[in-house]
Amino acid sequence: MNIQKAFRDLIAGIKLYNVWLYQAWHELSAKFKRTFLGSLWIAGQFVASSLALSIVFGGIMGQSLQDVLPYIMGGILAYNLVTLPLNGGAEVFVGAAGIIRNHAHPYTYYVFENIAKNFMEFAHNTVVYLILLVIVGAITMPHWIIILTLPLVLITVFCWVTITGLAAARFRDLRYLAPFLGSLLFFMTPIFWNADHMTGPRAVIVHYNPVYGLVEFIRSPLMGKIPPQLCWNQVFIMLFVGIIIWILSFSAFRRRIAFWV
Secondary structure, eight states: OHHHHHHHHHHHHHHTHHHHHHHHHHHHHHTTTTOSSTTHHHHHHHHHHHHHHHHHHHHHTTOOHHHHHHHHHHHHHHHHHHTHHHHTGGGTTGGGHHHHHHOOOOHHHHHHHHHHHHHHHHHHHHHHHHHHHHHHTOOOOOOTTHHHHHHHHHHHHHHHHHHHHHHHHHOTTHHHHHHHHHHHHHHHSSSSSOGGGOOGGGGHHHHTOHHHHHHHHHHHHHTTOOOOHHHHHHHHHHHHHHHHHHHHHHHHHGGGHHHHO
């Protein structure tokens, strides 16, 4: 019965797509209301950090800006989306505590709204990414396989955002631990360094880093490539484990969220 209620909650959340899409857009646009540059502030940090890392590490590795910028910029773009369970997932229920106590929205509504807001940022920055690559003369045609890989990433992110949100609602220390892990993984994931550079025992940083597979599922198609086989294995493991844990945890603890927050 609890599993049925969990899936009814999921279906009810999906049916409210017009509400959480509007609310996500409203929250995103409200942050930049009455500013001169508006939504360009969304891309400001993204462009600045990408250019800085590309200039520095491109010089260290002896690569031209045309070669290193798409790799680093695509990595940061993908990383910001796939690490949502760590960088935003912990707040998905706790941050909506007032609404949860006073409204009977399905709990998946808050997860969908959180993901929609971050996906809008991702889409906005993707346009900026393509424009910047045209400017530096490094543009390539994205591979069609992104039509398959991007939905798989979003489903995986949905499962883990829900899991992180549940855990953080029950154990509040996770609200501070999760962003710390997100920052740590940024340096341990091939974002501005190449996975091939890790050999010997250090290769475990790549082989057992699930974030790497999710990042490459977005970055590789944007660069016109198919993700490596290792990344397919990592993503399908993350997806399968995420679905199982989502079913078990959301079914068991969904009714307790209102008391925990």
